[in-house]
Amino acid sequence: MTTQQLTEQIIKKKSFLCIGLDVDLNKIPQHLLQTEDPIFEFNKAIIDATHHLCVAYKPNTAFYEAYGLKGWKALEKTINYLNDNHPDIFTIADAKRGDIGNTSTMYAKAFFEDLAFDSVTVAPYMGKDSVEPFLAFKDKHTIMLALTSNQGAFDFQTKQVEGKELYKQVLETSKNWKNSENLMYVVGATKAEYFAEIRKIVPNSFLLVPGVGAQGGNLQDVCKYGMSKNVGLLINSSRGIIYASSNDDFAQAAAAKAEDLQQQMEVVLNNK
Numbered sequence: 660m661t662t663q664q665l666t667e668q669i670i671k672k673k674s675f676l677c678i679g680l681d682v683d684l685n686k687i688p689q690h691l692l693q694t695e696d697p698i699f700e701f702n703k704a705i706i707d708a709t710h711h712l713c714v715a716y717k718p719n720t721a722f723y724e725a726y727g728l729k730g731w732k733a734l735e736k737t738i739n740y741l742n743d744n745h746p747d748i749f750t751i752a753d754a755k756r757g758d759i760g761n762t763s764t765m766y767a768k769a770f771f772e773d774l775a776f777d778s779v780t781v782a783p784y785m786g787k788d789s790v791e792p793f794l795a796f797k798d799k800h801t802i803m804l805a806l807t808s809n810q811g812a813f814d815f816q817t818k819q820v821e822g823k824e825l826y827k828q829v830l831e832t833s834k835n836w837k838n839s840e841n842l843m844y845v846v847g848a849t850k851a852e853y854f855a856e857i858r859k860i861v862p863n864s865f866l867l868v869p870g871v872g873a874q875g876g877n878l879q880d881v882c883k884y885g886m887s888k889n890v891g892l893l894i895n896s897s898r899g900i901i902y903a904s905s906n907d908d909f910a911q912a913a914a915a916k917a918e919d920l921q922q923q924m925e926v927v928l929n930n931k
C-alpha cells in the first residue's frame with residue numbers, strides 16, 4: 660500500500676487508528692484456549708469487530724515469538740487473514756529490527772516477502788547501512804524509532820549529540836537516505852510536547868504514535884502538534900482496545916473502545 664492510498668483510507672474511514680494485536684494468552688477469554696489456535700482466533704474476532712473503525716493493525720512480534728512455532732504460525736495466519744479479507748488495511752510488523760546490511764536484507768525479506776506486511780519497525784542505532792536494505796523494497800515502509808514512548812527515551816534519545824538531541828539527528832540524517840520516501844517514524848504519544856519540533860524536521864512524514872490508552876498519552880495533544888497537512892498520523896492503541904473485556908463480549912468491548920477513539924479522530928478531522 661502506498662502512503663497516498665493510506666491517506667485515502669484515513670479520509671474515507673475518518674480514522675487514523677492503528678490497533679495493536681499484542682496477544683497474551685493469560686489475558687484472552689478462557690474459552691478460546693480450547694480452540695486449536697487461540698491467538699489467531701482472538702485476532703480474527705478482534706479484526707472482524709473493528710476493521711471498519713481503523714486503518715491499520717500492528718502485531719508486535721514479541722507476543723508471537725514468545726510462543727515459539729505456534730506463535731509464528733498464528734502471526735502468519737493473521738497477516739494472511741488481513742491481506743485476503745482487508746487489502747485496504749495497512750499492516751505493521753512491530754519487530755524493531757536492524758543489523759549489518761546482509762542480515763537486514765533477510766529481516767526485510769521475512770517481513771515484506773514471506774509474511775507480506777506493508778511495513779516493519781526498525782531501530783536506527785546501527786545506522787544507514789542497517790536501514791537501507793529495508794528501504795530498498797518498493798511500496799513497503801520502514802518505520803524507524805525516533806522518540807519512543809517509554810521513560811528510557813530520555814536515557815539516549817534526548818541527549819545532545821554535536822549540539823542537537825539524538826532523536827533530531829536521527830530524523831535529519833535519515834531523511835536524506837536513499838529511498839527515504841519509504842520512511843516513517845515512531846514518536847510516542849507520551850511525548851506530545853516534542854511533536855511541533857519533530858514536524859519542523861519531517862513535516863510530511865507519517866508518524867506511528869504508540870502510547871495512547873494504557874501508557875496515558877493524550878490523543879488531542881498529539882493531533883494538535885503532530886498532524887501534517889495530509890494528517891500523517893497513525894495512532895496506536897493495543898491493550899486499551901483488545902483487553903477491554905476478558906469475557907465472551909471481548910470483541911464487542913474492543914469495538915466500543917475503538918469506536919470511541921475513531922469518533923474523537925473524526926472530530927479532529929472535521930475541524931482540520
Ligand SMILES: O=c1ccn([C@@H]2O[C@H](COP(=O)(O)O)[C@@H](O)[C@H]2O)c(=O)[nH]1
Binds near residue numbers: 845895897
Ligand atoms: O515507543 C514505542 C514503540 C513501540 N511501542 C509498542 O506499541 C505498543 C503499545 O501498546 P499499548 O498496550 O497500547 O501500550 C506495544 O506493542 C509496544 O511495544 C510502544 O509502546 N512505544
